[in-house]
Amino acid sequence: MVSFTRWAMRAVDFPELDPRFGVIRVVFEQGPVDEMLERFSATTPIPVEMRAAGAKRKAEFLAGRTAAAMALSRCGCATPYAVGRKADGSPSWPRGFIGSITHGAGIVGAAVAPQATCEGLGIDAESVISRSAEGEVAPSVLTASELASARAGLPDLTSPSLVTLAFSAKESLYKCLHPIVGEFFEFRDVELASVRADPPTGDRSTRPPADAVRSGEFRLVLRRPLGARFGAGWAIVGRFAFEGDRVKTALSLTRPHALVC
DSSP states (O other), X not given: OOOOOOOOOOBOOOOOOOGGGTOEEEEEEOOOHHHHHHHHTTTSOOOGGGTTXXXXXXXXXXXXXXXXXXXXXXXXXXXXXXXXXXXXXXEEOOTTEEEXXXXXXXXXXXXXXXXXXXXXXXXEEEEOOOHHHHHHHHXXXXXXXXXXXXXXXXXXXXXXXXXXXXXXXXXXXXXXXXHHHOOOOOGGGEEEEEEEEOOOOSXXXXXXXXXXXXXXXXXXXXXXXXXXXXXTTOEEEEEEEEETTEEEEEEEEEOTTOOOO
């Protein structure tokens, strides 16, 4: 017998993208697999190609599509549940909208926007890797000089946290650019050029402890061209936030002259 805990979808904060471009985010904590399957399968069918997947994978897929539908509905989409699945597993968005989905570090989230104002979106969430995993993960994610630059920008963070930040930031960029360029690219094709923390707000008595939530900006630069539009040296700025042992990143590629003042 399955014992349900009556799990509630608790909302989670996520780095905010410029609201002037109509970006909508829906992010919540994951719940028990059985309960997510029961709740979300009522509105979102499992694709044929995923029917043999494990329960956890199915639950995360359904939760991600539900978050996307909720965000699309708030964004004015008339068919919010019409998020398809491409051959590579990435989401296919309803006409007139773009978006990004993440399900990692115990949370599920989606960010969507009208295609008229945004060309690409990327969001990602990761659990900070362990020190024992750092030596294996870091060489494929960033160079020693990138790590040194990140450490200079965020001196209070550990190396595993900085490596995880680089991983997540580059994942967000991949989700943003790959649907546009249609080309696979590696972590090493992108440089984490700089990171900076947001200045503290409020008086000392109301500031969060140093190990609570840290947020700020990161800047990524392409090391090689991706098609004609995105040459080597092209750069983009995104947002990050640490919360406990998870890091969350987000970035958007807005359309020129789309800003409504």
